[in-house]
Every structure is written in C-alpha cells, then in structure tokens.
C-alpha cells in the first residue's frame with residue numbers, strides 16, 4: 778500500500794503526483810525521481826518482487842514516460858522546472874491494491 782500526494786511548485790505552478798519517498802507495494806518498489814529529459818518528477822519503478830516474494834533491484838530504472846535512464850533522485854523535493862521547493866498538498870490517495 779502506498780500513498781501518493783499532490784506536490785505543487787509555488788513559483789511556477791508545476792504539479793505532480795508521487796509518493797513522498799521510496800515506497801513499496803505488493804509487486805514493485807518505487808522511488809520519486811526527476812527525469813532530466815522530461816523535466817518531470819515521476820514515481821519510478823526501482824525494484825520488483827517475484828512471485829515467491831524475492832525482491833530484486835532493477836539494474837536500470839526507466840522513466841515511465843520516455844523510458845530513458847536519465848534520472849536523478851528527487852532530493853529536497855525540488856521543482857524539476859525551476860528548482861524551487863515544491864509543497865505537498867493535503868490531497869492524497871491510495872493507488873496500490
């Protein structure tokens with residue numbers, strides 16, 4: 778079960794929905810990362826659980842949007858557009874079954 782939040786940049790109004798940090802679901806682990814090609818924050822799948830429950834890190838996490846590997850950790854919740862700190866809104870929802 779993971780909880781995703783809406784983050785908004787107060788400066789340029791960029792919005793994204795992602796988890797606040799590394800998150801584990803039933804089948805996959807995600808980590809919010811900045812794609813330097815899309816200039817977006819995405820929840821990127823960084824690992825998977827196999828059917829017997831073994832966890833394995835993905836060697837090359839991919840941007841879910843452009844499938845590129847030009848990713849960096851989303852530190853300090855910086856806006857990928859302008860570098861300001863994004864704010865978490867109170868809206869949240871649960872995406873995993």
Ligand SMILES: [Zn+2]
Pocket residue numbers: 786787788789790791856857858859860861
């Ligand atoms: Zn911004």
Ligand SMILES: [Zn+2]
Pocket residue numbers: 812813814815816840841842843844845
């Ligand atoms: Zn991308």
